[in-house]
Amino acid sequence: MLYGMLFLSGGALFALALTWRPAIAPIPVPAPGSFPAGMVERGAVLARLGDCAVCHTAEGGRPLAGGRALATPFGTLYSDNLTPDPDTGIGTWSAEAFRRAMKDGVSRTGSHLYPALPYEHFTHVSDGDLDALYAFLMTRRAVRQKAPANRLIPPLGFRPLLAGWKMLFLHKGAIIVDPARSAEWNRGAYLVEGLGHCGGCHTPRNIAGGEVRSRAYAGGIAEGWRAPPLDRSNPAARGWTPDALYTYLRTGISPDHSAAAGPMGPVVESLSAVPEEDVRAIATYIASRMAGADAGSPSRPTPDDPVRAARLFPEGATLYAGACAGCHGPGAPMMGQGRPALGLASALRDEVPTSAIQAILRGIEPPVAGRGPKMPPFADSLTDAQVAAVLGYARSRYTDRPAWSKLDRAVARARKESAQP
Template structure:
């Protein structure tokens, strides 16, 4: 009887292994030459807008590199993934990819050769995109300048560097099927949901992840992180001191809002890209996202105005050191009542000073702020070489107490040190990577 059970168990194990192997194996698709006939210009133009909404240029262009030629390191909790070359180069890019191969990669996370792709490439969102939009995106990428550039392999430990294991991740977390409109919602809301949940992949940064790196569905838009930045919640738990409206979020997503300021960090290139697409697309995204956050509260706005009107002097002697740093390094611009271009009336308007995570404020103080090259925007010097970890912590203690009614952050000096260690010596700015973009004709660019 024991031998029978052992034989049955061994059979089950072999069947399971064979089943997983069948699931993990993906066929290589035949190489395809670029179409002899040119792509329709209107299709390419549509693909251009979709690529901007998807922020494709930011991830697939390394600093100082050619547009879409890959190589940019994407840090993850498991190691570093390098973005691939998506120019039509036949050897190092996607020049031999058919539309079928491209669609498979976007929806199933499998490249032309049959290799599983790491979900740093957010195909769990792209799976929702329609056939028509994928065809337009394909046309746009296939009409970019071909660049021969081999992206470095992923820097991952064993066994995470074994791509077949990703089949198990997909089995657990990848849901097939394009976006289905909600008939109870408006056309604009559905359009915004389609863009935000699909190509925009907003949840990738604004939803917490589990230990396997997948978004936690039950905590949709409840706050996440990207590249050591905190992604604030985009649902009813948003700590924004000034309630978001459709108009203010539209302004923020495209450029600048007087009540909320402008995007920095990983969000800066997103905003820069969205400034170059049709306004109706961005308005639709703003409609969808503000609906998730709920109607604005007048009480919250009144509370923020009261905080902004407080006197600047620190009431607590323990905050005096931070108050002096603020007075010497920050007040010239931030105490101007919004008179300095691209500053809000008060730091009390900034969501991050009310949030549970201080990393965004630390990043701003250490790195500084400048807009993407060729764009107008906020400029702030970085203080990484002028302030010690303790001084930055003192400054943040003061800012939190002076410009919010939230409890103090804890263990700030350690958190400052960790963020500082993550900043390269020749770091750029909060404006994000300088990437190729289509000229913005509205600004004469």
């Protein structure tokens, strides 16, 4: 009995030692003028490349002040305040403390951070870039705003458990330069795998929430939307070239492919204001990952068989004629404004209907200065069965892909997810 108690106590102490991280002493809030202007400007670009404001700004809130609800399979997390407020933000954090948070997922006080902060990618960012990002954040206007308490499934609110998660899924180290590739490709690899954290959405995750590295960029889920594969399984009707990807990432639309929707909209908004060479590098790297995808020739017409589709989905044909054809039908005025044909839309061709469903339920907003395709939401005007009927009809009419199975259940599930948190 005594030996058992000693063994358990020793095991507990060992586990505690593995999870314990020391606090880093607070510092006085640095004066904004203490950071070189060039460093701050570089940090501003890096913040856009990392989409910092997207997750760290609550709806209708002050930029970077945190409090945005982030729905996860394990409950709801709320993003932290990244402004230099000394009490509720990072005003008393040193550059060392900031680097540790970004690379190791540990806060200044020593507590483990949840991987909603994608430190599994940020760990690959150079110290110089992290210091520039720190300089940018510390020169923003301080906002006093405390994030709400996280709402997680017990016992996941016990942060020391995250130490075990990191042992399994946090892989540190710099992005290795490939000498056989161009400087542009290597720059793209560094941005995509690091600050851009594209794999955070476009890679499937396991039951513990870790990225399945053996299936990198095979598609994932982001805020209830499907992040399509960025590998050879990409469902595009026409292969993505670096130029097409550049246009899409910069403007939110590629006439031969898709329009940005859902979480991709804010990404495009951020990338529209960074140096062109960085976006081209990202496009070059991602296009290389998708090289060899089974996509048709740009000159090949897309399918359009309304008779067959109406026979299979009569209700969908009626609904489509009333709600969709005015913008998406052949000869519709909207089609002359750079809107991709439905047969080219990746969401309609994907093996998973999630994003096509969400586009109907939530609509699409132009991500850059109000320019580009806009689609109203139909969540309040169409039932789950009607959404399923419209999508079944559209997929049958405009693509050569097999019908989605159990589409009505997928619509119900997507509608529930779109209402969270």
